[in-house]
Every structure is written in structure tokens, then in C-alpha cells.
Amino acid sequence: MTTMETDSYIPACAKSPEDFLPYDLSDEGPGxxxxxQARMQAAHRQCAACPLFVECLYRSVVEVDVSGYVACTTEDQRREMRSMLGVEIGQPAPGVIGAPRVGAGPVDHESVVAMRQAYPNDTCHQLAERLGCSTSTIKRHLRRERERQAAQVAAAPPTIRRVPTTDEVLDAFDSLETSKVA
Ligand code: SF4
Known part of the structure; x- marks a missing residue:
């Protein structure tokens, strides 16, 4: 690894991000x-010489699930490393788009929660307009949902997540073919 000052260092992925975009070697022609392939090899050489390599590899495997080519690894390879290390990176739940309300019956709890997830920045008044109900109905359902989530958190057993060391992450990397590419 180089001894270059990393505070002012601008990595190649910031200078030429197009070389680090996600690769798909399956659905295009040979050309x-x-x-x-050439793009990935160029990115690989840049990462291998990068003074941020160890920190970048550790964060992209253990802490943040980023896309594209990072620290000499593809997304699949980082998934493989997580599987070896027993690491799981939590993903935010995908937004649920509420089904349009049909008819003039009372709005149900799930519709209000789904609408809140689909429009997180809306006011209660705006949500009420979207669902065709009163603001107090929205507030009542959102309050009930907060109480339900709080009860769920209180009842959940504590999760003990083991965090791998840097050496363990580097050992997992060394077991990949990509670590042997010059
Ligand atoms: S090791 Fe990380 S910071 Fe360095 S060039 Fe590669 S992706 Fe960028």
C-alpha cells in the first residue's frame, strides 16, 4: 500500500466513476x-493501488451495501464475502404504495400505513385528501401504528450482531479469485 496522505487523496472512483458503475457481463454482445471486462480490469488496478483500499473494502462489505465495482470486488463477490463472514446488512423496507381506495367505506388501517410509506413527507391533511377521509382518522391510525411498532420493538429479543475484524474481511477477500488478479 502507498504511504500517500489520504486526507487530500481523491480516489479513482471519484475521478472516473464511469469505470466503477455496475457491470453486467451476461446480456450484451461479445464486443x-x-x-x-477492460473497464473492470482498469478499475481493479486503480483499487489495488488505492491507499483507501482496506477501509473501502471493509465498509462496503460490512457496513454499506453499495452498487458497482468497489475495492477490487463486484457486488456478487461482496455478497459472497458477507456470506462467508456471516454479515447481514439491513436494507430499508421497500416503500409500499397503497392501493387506490375503492368506494366510500371506512378507510382501513393498512391503507393509511401504506399511504404514509408512499408519501412520507405529506401532512396528515394531505394524506386525508388522498384517501378521502378526515385528518383525525389519519392521525388515529398513525398513532395506532406508532404504538404497534413500539410494542413490537419492546417485545423483540435483543439482536447480537457479531462484527468481523478487518483481518477477517481481508482473509475473506484473499479467498476470492479477484484477489489473485494482478
Ligand atoms: S479502493 Fe475504494 S476508494 Fe479506492 S478507488 Fe477503489 S472503490 Fe475507490
């Missing part, structure tokens, strides 16, 4: 595949 495109060769181009992608």
Missing part, C-alpha cells in the same frame, strides 16, 4: 463484454 460490449470485452469493453466491460
Amino acid at each position: 460490449d463484454q470485452r469493453h466491460q
Whole structure:
């Protein structure tokens, strides 16, 4: 690894981000595949010489699930490393888009929760307009949902997540083919 001052260092992925975009070697013609392969090899060389490599690899495997080529690894390879290390990175629940309300019956709890997830920045008044109900109905359902979530958190057993060391992450990396590419 180089001894260059990392505070002012601008990594290659910031200078030429197009070389680090996600790769797909499966659904294009041979010419495109060769181009992608060359792009990945160029990115690999930049990462291998990068003074931020160890920190970058650790964070992208253990802490943040980023897309594209990072620290000499593809997304699949980082998934493989997580599986070896027993690491799980929590993903935010995908937004649920509420089904349009049909008819003039009372709005149900799930519709209000789904609408809140779909429009997190709306006021209660705006949500009420979307669902065709009163603001107090929205507030009542959201209050009930907060209470339900609080009860769920209180009842959940504590999760003990083991965090791998940097050496363990580097050992997992060393077991990949990509670590042997010059
Ligand atoms: S090791 Fe990380 S910070 Fe360095 S060039 Fe590669 S992706 Fe960028």
C-alpha cells in the first residue's frame, strides 16, 4: 500500500466513476463484454493501488451495501464475502404504495400505513385528501401504528450482531479469485 496522505487523496472512483458503475457481463454482445471486462480490469488496478483500499473494502462489505465495482470486488463477490463472514446488512423496507381506495367505506388501517410509506413527507391533511377521509382518522391510525411498532420493538429479543475484524474481511477477500488478479 502507498504511504500517500489520504486526507487530500481523491480516489479513482471519484475521478472516473464511469469505470466503477455496475457491470453486467451476461446480456450484451461479445464486443460490449470485452469493453466491460477492460473497464473492470482498469478499475481493479486503480483499487489495488488505492491507499483507501482496506477501509473501502471493509465498509462496503460490512457496513454499506453499495452498487458497482468497489475495492477490487463486484457486488456478487461482496455478497459472497458477507456470506462467508456471516454479515447481514439491513436494507430499508421497500416503500409500499397503497392501493387506490375503492368506494366510500371506512378507510382501513393498512391503507393509511401504506399511504404514509408512499408519501412520507405529506401532512396528515394531505394524506386525508388522498384517501378521502378526515385528518383525525389519519392521525388515529398513525398513532395506532406508532404504538404497534413500539410494542413490537419492546417485545423483540435483543439482536447480537457479531462484527468481523478487518483481518477477517481481508482473509475473506484473499479467498476470492479477484484477489489473485494482478
Ligand atoms: S479502493 Fe475504494 S476508494 Fe479506492 S478507488 Fe477503489 S472503490 Fe475507490
